[in-house]
Amino acid sequence: MKNKLLLPITVLLIGILWFISVSVITLHDYNGVLRTFVYHDETDFSVRWKHSVEKEEWEEMFQVKGTTIYIDSTRFKTFGAGVPSNAGNNTFIKNGWVYMTGISRKIGDELFIRTGKTTQHRFIYGNETIHLDKQEAYNIRTEERSLANFIWLKVSTRMR
Template sequence: MMSKLPSRYLWGVTGVALSVALVFLIIGITSRLSVIEVSVEDGIGLNGSDQQVCYFVEPEFQLRWMHSVEKQWWEEQYQRNDDALLLTTTYFEAFGAGTPSTEALATVQKPGYLGYQINESLPNLDWVVSRLTKGEINYGDHQILIHQWVPDYSTIIITPKAYGLVDRLKKDFCHELSSDGSE
């Protein structure tokens, strides 16, 4: 009778451990992670490969580019809000025709820039890329030189999404892809 006690105990502990592992597996598979997805509309893919989509998890990001006429930097600050992107502020070095001027000044001003508070909600962004404008996406500690990833006049679509575990495994983080056009 004494020899069966450790065996029952071992089976009980194993059963509990397997049950806990199963619960964590189910939670991992069914949980969703809010992300910002960056995809290429023309189907060429980042770096010319089959990979057409990457993502990042930071809730805030910045688009930055050189204005094609004024040759000055423009920046737009965004936040992910559930299923939309919120354009919070714009900053630019030069003020000219077409520049928004009816909005309130941004509460935080950057040296050398003029900033406006925008607070416009967008379902996604369609951004046409050109090497001449030197477009980039900045988030966290990462700077993605998007103008070096794709051919000129490719359309990048930036969308808030929720990824499950399978989606996360099938796609790359944007900062893990080379931003200089190499593999």
């Protein structure tokens, strides 16, 4: 009796995994999906790097609402050419950083990044920091995927 039920239950479970949808953030490089993270409704992440001219750290913080990415705030150590004198609705200095918050500028469902030779770009999600390779193109996307596809991506990207 157990053997007769095993196959239908397995097929049912696999079917359910394909029909349950999850919201994910995927980090892509030239080889495809590098990392994937599940989120619910809203989340945030940041991209941090060393400015190629000033040699100071910069960080941009992003919010995801639904499947849309927004730049929320930025922080940096020094003003230089091309830096806006104001962005968002609040600018202040804290612990040696200049913060510009409340930007809320819509990016869309994907963000493109190009790293430099000396910029030491990092993608930060939660307490995980992913160091990005030099002189490469990256893409951060928000997507709806089946739970089965998410599990497959999670397992396969850990093997890279």
